[in-house]
Amino acid sequence: MKVLRTAAEMRALRDELRGQPLTVGLVPTMGYLHQGHDSLLAAARAECDVVVMSLFVNPTQFRPGEDLSTYPRDEERDFAIAEATGVDYVYAPQPDDVYPSGFATKVEVEGLTEVLCGSETSRGPGHFRGVTTIVAKLLNAVDPDFAYFGQKDAQQATVIRRMAEDLEFRAKIVVLPTVREPDGLAMSSRNAYLSPQARERATAIWASLQETEAVFAEAGLEPALEAGRRHLELAGITPEYFEARYPGTLDPADGRSGDPILVAVAAKVDGTRLIDNILLEPEHEGSTP
Numbered sequence: 001m002k003v004l005r006t007a008a009e010m011r012a013l014r015d016e017l018r019g020q021p022l023t024v025g026l027v028p029t030m031g032y033l034h035q036g037h038d039s040l041l042a043a044a045r046a047e048c049d050v051v052v053m054s055l056f057v058n059p060t061q062f063r064p065g066e067d068l069s070t071y072p073r074d075e076e077r078d079f080a081i082a083e084a085t086g087v088d089y090v091y092a093p094q095p096d097d098v099y100p101s102g103f104a105t106k107v108e109v110e111g112l113t114e115v116l117c118g119s120e121t122s123r124g125p126g127h128f129r130g131v132t133t134i135v136a137k138l139l140n141a142v143d144p145d146f147a148y149f150g151q152k153d154a155q156q157a158t159v160i161r162r163m164a165e166d167l168e169f170r171a172k173i174v175v176l177p178t179v180r181e182p183d184g185l186a187m188s189s190r191n192a193y194l195s196p197q198a199r200e201r202a203t204a205i206w207a208s209l210q211e212t213e214a215v216f217a218e219a220g221l222e223p224a225l226e227a228g229r230r231h232l233e234l235a236g237i238t239p240e241y242f243e244a245r246y247p248g249t250l251d252p253a254d255g256r257s258g259d260p261i262l263v264a265v266a267a268k269v270d271g272t273r274l275i276d277n278i279l280l281e282p283e284h285e286g287s288t289p
């Protein structure tokens with residue numbers, strides 16, 4: 001496995017690969033790898049000739065006051081995991097190389113980025129501007145055939161799909177299921193912040209989504225959302241949002257169309273911000289359970 005530290009090294013590799021009939025898979029990460037990343041890396045390894053993992057804690061997707069400075073980092077451990085998973089190249093640039101002095105361009109996807117995590121009461125619209133700017137830069141630098149993302153960040157996946165389509169990136173955006181701990185908690189680098197007590201309470205997030213799914217099948221969307229929110233409240237967790245949206249447009253869902261519904265939640269557990277979601281499948285077209 002080779003580590004590339006600059007955009008110039010990445011470009012040189014891409015130029016070298018371009019002449020060969022090889023498929024390239026990109027797994028963008030901010031490091032502190034967990035089994036969710038492993039599943040993306042394994043899929044890339046199975047589908048592509050060459051696997052590139054980017055490792056970059058992207059400062060522009062953090063709001064002032066968020067956890068940029070304390071975001072968990074362990075490059076040596078990440079390199080070892082990447083190597084064991086069969087990664088060929090790690091692209092791990094420095095912030096100054098990605099955003100040199102004078103850098104002034106932002107990539108923004110309108111409409112999908114002002115709700116849920118992008119709302120002012122959550123991470124704000126600047127969060128996704130940061131995400132789409134860095135992912136556009138990575139897609140440009142690596143020029144992969146496939147780029148892999150996790151369904152845990154469902155809104156991010158929707159936004160990146162839109163951007164890739166609008167800007168005509170060649171890469172096929174692949175979104176893979178959320179990987180969970182045995183008790184259901186979605187794998188996240190931020191789980192490392194949780195104390196044992198907070199870790200225990202955090203299980204209420206996935207449990208609240210499962211409760212939502214169960215009630216949805218019996219009683220419909222509104223009672224299901226109420227049940228999910230109540231479940232969180234009983235665990236002492238006040239969600240930043242707990243909302244039903246259509247996954248492609250992120251428009252609010254009312255459950256009348258019979259289309260699948262994304263129920264997405266963000267909540268702080270003892271100061272650690274966690275997100276999760278579930279896809280509700282109405283039983284048949286046009287049905288309101």
Ligand code: PAF
Nearest residue numbers: 028029030058131134153
């Ligand atoms: O999902 C993440 O880890 C980040 O948002 C990403 C896609 C690597 C961009 O920094």
